[in-house]
Amino acid sequence: MRWSPSRGIKRAAAYEQGGSPVAVEFGNGLHVPIYPESVVPILQKVRALTKPPHDGIFRVDWAGIRTRIAMLPWAPQELAGTTTDRLPVPTDGYRSEAEEYVGLALSLHNERDSYRVVEVGAGWAPWVVMGVALAQRAGKTATGIAVEVDEMRAGWAMQHAADNALESRRVTGNSTQIREQLLENAGNITVVQAACWYEETVLKFPKLTDDDMGGAVSTDKNAHMDYRGAFFDHIEVPTVTLETLLAGDEPTDLLHIDLQGRELDVILPNLELIAQKVRFLAVGTHNRYVEGMLQEHLLKREWALLMESPCTAVFDGVKPTLTGFTTQDGNQLYANSRFRDADPIVIRQR
Known part of the structure; x- marks a missing residue:
């Protein structure tokens, strides 16, 4: 169920647009944070009762998702051909940390018979594939869009979908062609080979090695150095906007x-x-x-920050950007107070 903007959101907007100064409030009173003791109960809700075979090449996780380990050069290769019941707390050792799994699990709880997930900067589309697979298991009609600018990694996303018995299609072309193709009916998953940006344009993206998941777009038409200070050849890539990716009447659950x-x-x-x-x-x-900046802009629009793990950095030497110093990515998970159909575990009991 979708609710109209609250007075708090309107006050914040008026303040930013030069209206009379008001006391801007941050956060919302609807949701409660995810405390450590809630992580396991949330993840247990998506545990698979039966698991597919590992076929000697996959890592099958507690939720029944198969990952082709050889496709991920950074993953411990000894995980291939194994099945685990262990929850990814604090991490699974090859895909991500508990925070992202919690976000996926919470997003599956809604009052509709459908589910929708969009992953931007998708790599091999772990969250789109997991979201669609688990939603289908729960009897929902599920669709997902994975946006990945790199051709090889877009292929990984297609393979990961197939490995989990999901249909997928790849959308390519310029920004206009991509937008038009996304209007067409699709199967379970659409892999968009493009960069997500705030407008339809052409950007530059580095040619990466297989094991480098750190590529980022550049607005420099003559780009030769990335945000880390590394030198790469760059290619032109089309963009797709959030307006296109979120189009339609159905909400995006994650x-x-x-x-x-x-x-x-x-x-x-x-x-x-x-x-x-x-x-x-x-x-x-x-x-x-x-x-x-995310906290500043989202919390005063009555989003709730349910979980976070700050990134870590070592400020050694000289880098062209702040991001260039980062040694471990962080995560933030937000819940939107305009939607009231969340799992009761994150709803404040009044």
Whole structure:
């Protein structure tokens, strides 16, 4: 169920637009944070009763999701051909930390018979594939969009979907062609080979090695150095906007954004769109400035920050950006107070 903007949201907007100064309130009274003791009960709700075979090449996790380990050069290769019942607390050792799994699990709880997930900066689309697979298991009609700019990694996303018995299609072309193709009916998962940006344009993206998941777009038409200070050849890539990705009447249950430090370029111009369309927002963070700006802009629009793990950095030497110093990505998970159909575990009992 979707609710209209609250007085708090309107006050914050008026203040930013030069209205009379008012006391801006942060956060909301609807949701409660995820405390450590709640993590396991949330994750247990999506535990698989039966698991698919590992076939000697997959890691099958507690939720029954198969991951082709050889496709992920950084993953411990001894995980191939194994099945685990262990929850990913604090981490699973190859995909992510508990915070992102909690966000996925919470997003599956809604009052509809459908589910929708969008993953931006998707890599091999772990969250789209897991979300669609688990929603289907729960009897819902599920769709997902994975946006990945790199051709090889977009192929990984297609493979990961197939490995979990999900249909997928790849959408390519310029920005206009991509937008038009996304209007067409699709199967379970659509992999968009493009960069997510605040406008339809052409950006630059580095040619990466297989094991480098740290690529980020550049607006420099003559780009030769990335945000870490590393030199790469760059290619032109098309963009797709959140307006296109979130189009339609159905809410997006989970929007997952991981853009190697460019998160604010996509989120801040689309704050109202995201507030209208997205139930849960998970952001991979890559510097403290991004983390603080997200808190500043989202909390005063009555989002709740349910969980976070700040990124870590070592400020050694000289880098062209703050993100270049980051050694471990962070995570932030937000819940939207405009949607009241959340899991009771994150709703304040009155």
